[in-house]
Amino acid sequence: MIVLGISAFYHDSAAALVRDGEIVAAAQEERFTRKKHDARFPENAIRYCLREAGVDGEKVDRVAYYEKPFVKFDRLLETYLAFAPKGFSSFRKAMPLWMNEKLFQRDLLQKALSALDPALGGADKLLFSEHHFSHAASAFYPSPFPRSAVLTMDGVGEWTTTSLSLGNGSDLSITKEIHFPHSLGLLYSAFTYYTGFKVNSGEYKVMGLAPYGEPKYASLIFEHLIDVKPDGSFRLNMDYFDYCTGLRMTGAEFDALFGAPARTPEQPLEQRHMDLAASIQAVTEEIVLRLARSIAQETGEKNLCLAGGVALNCVANGKLLREKIFDGLFIQPAAGDAGGALGAALAAYHLQEGGARRISGDRDAMKGSYLGPAYDQADTERELERIGARFSVVDEDGLIEETARALASQQAVGWRQGRLEFGPRALGGSSILADPRSPKMQKNLNLKVKFRESFRPFAPSVLRERVSDWFEMEGDSPYMLLVADVKESRRREMTQDEQDLFGIDKLNIVRSDIPAVTHVDYSARIQTVHEDTNPRYHRLLSRFEALTGCPVLVNTSFNVRGEPIVTTPQDAFRCFMGSDLDFLAVGNCVLRKQDQDQSLAKSYESAFELD
Structure with missing residues (x-):
């Protein structure tokens, strides 16, 4: 059975496809349209999911939407009545959109689906989940737990802002809720x-x-x-x-x-x-x-x-x-509204269709969150040639060696490899990488590469088998969703004068052996890199450690401020040429900034609306 899940029309539209309970593909619409947090109907993401699964609309059994628009409209009306006449101006602005579009979202969805593929738009295929139930399903069903409590917290869905669910096998039900406006x-x-x-x-x-x-x-x-x-x-x-x-x-x-x-x-x-x-x-x-x-x-x-x-x-x-309140903790890497598309698809499969749940044991079913599009080597080379990039093609050993040496010489590296990440975090599929030992790297990356505020910290990627040698953490953190302190033996004690510095003046103080990923309180947002889910990135970290003694890299998303994470080889080259990146690895293609035609460099700093 094939179920297509959709989230749309608020922010972070996305699509996900599930086959017999297995997650096949998932992607946000912004990755294709290059519009940050794109809320429009995710036609490009849907096309990608169908293509990745090798199916057309005829083979899709159900299409699941992540929330119930009528219930959300009920909240809007009741909220206005509760506070009236205060807020009439905002109510008046919202009404035309609701009356023209959102009240008729079933028709809107069916027409949009039919425009993509007539077989997708059938009334018998379309299902509607509830917003927080979609969140809960996105977390429980891919988790490695046979049974679990599920806590969901966000701004607001239809009415719910916080919910407790209980999952057991294929069953999942919400037991408690906190409602809007308390959020x-x-x-x-x-x-x-x-x-x-x-x-x-x-x-x-x-x-x-x-x-x-x-x-x-x-x-x-x-x-x-x-x-x-x-x-x-x-x-x-x-x-x-x-x-x-x-x-x-x-x-x-x-x-x-x-x-x-x-x-x-x-x-x-x-x-x-x-x-x-x-x-x-x-x-x-x-x-x-x-x-x-x-x-x-x-x-x-x-x-x-x-x-x-x-x-x-x-x-x-x-x-x-x-x-240690719980023995096990699993956080959905696409925890926001984009993940609602996946949750809606999984809920439809397990609850509406009665599909059995297969639990993968110690590991979750998100496949490292590498669920987006990949580009084969031939396509990558053709695309780079078309746009005038100058590159060399190497085998995997050469790619790892040249990239690791560029990093060890403190070059900023663009790294676009394999399938794109689903969710907001770059996890070694579409990342900017750098040497964490450099005391200037955080500031330089923020101001010259990412064009963003200098105070913002960068996250470390670390070999899973070495995480406890560098951080106060023993377990897995594959999705960069857990913060832990840098290990005390790796820290440098700050002087009293340094501790007394004002706010952001603390930024440039070296606080550890890996200052570029050590926040001012000695914390770090950690990604553990696992050989089974991303073997190429694991090899790169291993080679960097062999060269430097450090199994850690700076890992930030491959984009500039306000831009979605790069998806295609063309996106990667454009960002490479529009920022101060030194080195680019796309598939088995290696590019160096000094080799490029500088007429292709475009100012990137103001290319996107700031986030």
Whole structure:
């Protein structure tokens, strides 16, 4: 049985295809359209999934959509009635879109599917899941656990913002929910907005900014903004928020509480913004830990799965892991709305169609999250020749050797190999790589390659078998969703003068043997690289270790700020030529910046809308 899953029309549209319960393909629409967080119908992602599976619409048994639009419309109406007449202007702006499109989403979906392939658009094929159930299914069914509790947390689905589900074999059911407007995700987004970053894309910047500050406002948040019970359940004080009725996240009362209006993106970051980031991060971690403890106590389950946008908060995830509340922890790598497409497909297969669940044992079923498109060597060479790139073709041994030596000489490397990652993280399929031992690498990559804020940390990729030699971690972290500290023996103790530095001035202080991936609090967002899921990347790390003694590389997504992760060889070459990357490896093709026709270099710094 073949099930196609779709998420669309809010943000991060995606498609996923499941055959007899096995995940065959999954991709976000943005990777094809080059529009960050593209919310449009994912026609390119669907075409890719069908092509990867080798099927047409006739062979697809079910098409599953990740949420229920009518229930979401019910929330919009009830919210307006609850707050009326306040918020009429935003309600008036939303109504035409709902009346013209979203209320008729079944028809819209069927027409769009039929335009791709008439056999896809049949009314008998289309199913609708619920938003949080899709999240829960995306986490539980690929997990390695026969049974598990499942915690989902995000901004809002139809009504639900937080849910607890229980999974056992092929069965999955939601047992508890917290409803809109009370939302941990929207609380975090309110601080994202207030500190001057873009909602739905800047939350990870707040998380990265937090270690530069102190949680001075945490008690103020608990006292005025959110009432949290011992079991982690919560209610927000809506007097301070404007997202129910306005077009902003926060209102005048919020500004008054924290003593200033919201920062605009152009204004400089100050210490208070870092302290605000540290405060909302501390509050989020406390709520997640309370929820987890109460779930373990109430359900008796030994394993926990996580999904929803809040599950991308890898700092909170790392603390949850270290608390050892559960024996096993699995986090869906595409935890946001894109992963809802996969969850809808899996829920349809297992629950609607009664398909049996096959558990892979110790490893999850996400295949390293390498579920997107790949390009064979012949196609890669043809594409690079067409666009005027100058390259040499080497065998795999040569590719590994030349790339490892470029890295060891502290060159910045673009690395596009194999299938593209599904989800927001680059995991060695489409990555920018660098030497973590360089004290200047973090700042240089941020400012000259990624064109982004200098305070943002980079993540390390490390050989799975060597992770405990370099970090305070023993287990797997294949999806870069867990934070742990650099091992104490690898750290350099900071002087008192260095510790007293202001905020971002701490950035350039060497704090460990791998300063480019060591955040100011000695933490790192770790990806463990496994030989079975990405053998070529594992070989590269192994060779780099042989050359340098270090089994760690800087790994950041292959893009510039505001650009989706590169997909095609042309995307990779364009980014290579438009930034200060020195070396590019695409398939078995090797390119060096000094060899290229410099007339092909285009300014990339302003090519994409900033995130």
